[in-house]
Amino acid sequence: MGYRVVVVGATGNVGREMLSTLAEREFPVDEVAAVASARSTGSEIEFGDTGKMLKCKNIEHFDFTGWDIALFSAGSGPAKEYAPKAAAAGCVVIDNSSYYRMDPDVPLIVPEVNPDAIDGYKARNIIANPNCSTAQMMVALKPLHDAATIKRVIVSTYQSVSGAGKGGMDELFEQSRAIFVGDSAEPRQFTKQIAFNVIPHIDVFMDDGSTKEEWKMVVETKKILDPKIKVNATCVRVPVFVGHSESINIEFERDISAEEAMNILREAPGVMLIDKREDGGYVTPVECVGDNATFISRVRQDPTVENGLSLWCVSDNLRKGAALNAVQIAELLGRRHLKKG
Known part of the structure; x- marks a missing residue:
């Protein structure tokens, strides 16, 4: 027997x-419902490559x-309004918005990093999915932090x-x-021209001069x-369609060499180390699209600090940064608590 799963948004x-x-990983489902806003009601969407078409239902009238x-992948507004209703109806919510991430009663989960935290989901019947950039960074940092x-x-x-939507x-x-x-190339969604340009501004500015996206990476790292x-x-x-990249500089409490770090990362869950130290011996965002791994390249010593390393981290933000991580949470929930399939 499988699960009855709703995809909101x-x-x-x-x-x-x-x-x-869900389809690719053969998540055990008996029934899948596609739910969206009123304007999408009645439209059809394919369930992966299964050939099965799902007719979208209106979130305003859906009974969980x-x-x-x-x-849930419908933004903070719908998550605020409808996630508690779903949770109260006995349906466990895995929410991709930022709305519940810092709620102390809601676990914030990257399955390769803090799986035990999922045991706290019963307080609200809600589990939060991290920010896309945080998720891939946690996969890279966890094994090094343990070491x-x-x-x-x-x-x-x-x-x-793609992190800003369609x-x-x-x-x-x-x-x-x-x-x-x-x-002319007038900006509409972004604050400045994005084509052939980069914009050091994601989400709203905060009082200390950082943006909310930057704040999310700080507080979510601490929580996870x-x-x-x-x-x-x-x-x-940046003007890339899919795939987030990160340049990460790390300072450790104890000495760790680049070679030791690479040996650790080769064995780490969810990580693919590709670091050949030659032309093309690293991964770029174009190459990570459609892949579930978090790719690590350019691992090297940082001589400017004691016990320092630098590395390059790339991942498909629509997968590990969002959809894959949510489905992995569902898989973890099933193994530890719901026990179906």
Whole structure:
């Protein structure tokens, strides 16, 4: 016997990827429901490559009673309104928005990093999925933290436009085309032109000068991995359609060589180490699209601090940064608590 699973926000980039990932990983389902806003009601979406078409249901009228798991990818507003209703109906919510991440009664989970934290889900019947950039960084840092204890992390991100949704991808495409034919490329979704440019601004600015995206990486790292780790982030939107990249500098409590770190990363769950130290011997975002791994390259000693390393981290943000991590949480929930399939 399998699960009855709801995908909320099924017509969005991440919602579609959730459906594909459920099918690809053969998650044990008896029934799948595609749920979205009123404007998508009645539209059809394919359940992965199964050939099965799902007709979208209206979130405003959907009854979560009798459903086991709801994967939410509809933003903070719908999560705030509908996730508690689903949870109260006995359906466990795995939410991809930022709304519940810092709630002390809601576990924030990366299955390769802090699986035991999922046991706290019963307090609200809600589990939070981390920010896309945080998720891939946690997969990279966890095995190194276990080996040498991380004191401090400096990270600069290079985040693709898909992190801003379909509108962000459309804007990059339309601006690129406009520039090639000599038309104007006025920004609509982003604050400045994104085509052939980079923008050091993701989400709103906060009082200390950081953006909310940068704040998320700081506080989520502390909640998921270790509250004692000091983190400083600079988050940048780049003209890449899919795939987030990160340049990560790490300071440890004890000495760890680049060779030791690479040996650890080769065996780490969810990590693919590709570091040949030659032309092309590293992974770029174009190459990670559609893959579930978090790719690590350019591992090297940082001589400017005691016990320092630097590395390059790339992952498909629609997968490990969102859909894959949510489905992995559902798999973990099933193994530890729901016991079906």
